[in-house]
């Protein structure tokens with residue numbers, strides 16, 4: 001009798017493990033879980049004080065004091081954080097949880113982030129995803145692999161670097177001489193559409209797509225481009241053009257596919273809430289980075305020699321570009337339960353309820 005109960009309990013544990021939904025992540029530093037640690041690049045977060053509030057209190061490659069957005073989404077799925085694709089630990093059972101292909105510094109365009117040299121461009125992240133599927137097929141067979149891939153949740157986050165690390169990286173950049181801003185936005189949206197269609201062809205059927213935050217308001221831009229602490233108007237205009245067109249493109253794709261494949265996370269709106277009223281969200285400031293130096297702690301890298309705030313939860317920005325774990329929690333909370341102006345056409349809790357297999 002007692003043994004029977006134990007066996008039943010064991011059975012249900014094993015079933016839940018096998019059935020936990022896989023999670024796949026693509027994009028830039030906002031979602032990189034440490035791939036760049038394995039690459040010869042300057043875009044890395046592998047030294048203290050990065051990771052100071054992570055469970056290990058050690059740097060992991062995440063651009064955060066603790067958890068980042070994918071980690072917190074994994075928690076919503078009831079799963080462990082996904083491993084970076086380049087991690088040697090990503091073998092065997094670990095493959096079933098999914099994988100993180102993101103690489104800090106990348107953008108929609110291949111020429112974005114060229115100063116970081118060795119990063120995994122978007123097309124290459126998808127090549128790796130194909131490679132992942134081949135590896136998984138060798139392990140569990142083609143049919144089960146296809147099922148795992150089709151039923152997984154996806155997150156893709158890119159586009160911000162196409163502005164800050166390309167168009168606006170230097171005055172008179174090649175892309176800004178080639179395109180007026182409105183035409184550049186149209187161009188990168190059309191290239192992004194091709195990337196998302198490739199992701200669909202690779203089997204993705206539920207994809208969270210984040211827009212850019214208010215890029216002109218990050219501490220780095222306040223330090224470099226603002227004289228009075230106001231958000232940079234050019235980058236604000238870029239975000240104002242880009243985000244609605246991204247949402248329109250996702251709507252068009254869903255219409256073409258006849259299904260709600262792509263879910264638009266309005267990260268601009270989520271960030272703007274706590275930038276316009278930091279106190280309401282428990283922040284002391286949304287202008288000054290916790291870790292850095294210079295005006296707004298917005299210049300240079302976050303290193304062991306930087307200013308470091310004692311209480312990271314009081315800062316919306318951890319470093320000059322990236323949200324603190326606390327801000328990431330607020331963002332994931334809106335992704336999970338937010339109304340349509342935050343996440344369209346449905347939030348993550350609705351997705352999980354719709355897709356649950358009972």
Ligand SMILES: *[C@@H]1O[C@H](CO)[C@@H](O)[C@H](O)[C@H]1NC(C)=O
Nearest residue numbers: 108109110111121123124191
């Ligand atoms: C990026 O490079 C890959 C491989 O060379 C190519 O297939 C892809 O079209 C390029 N993307 C853009 C936006 O130029």
Ligand SMILES: *[C@@H]1O[C@H](CO)[C@@H](O)[C@H](O)[C@H]1NC(C)=O
Nearest residue numbers: 337338339345346347349350
């Ligand atoms: C999540 O989405 C569902 C369906 O759109 C909605 O009913 C629910 O209110 C949303 N959650 C919140 C907290 O708004």
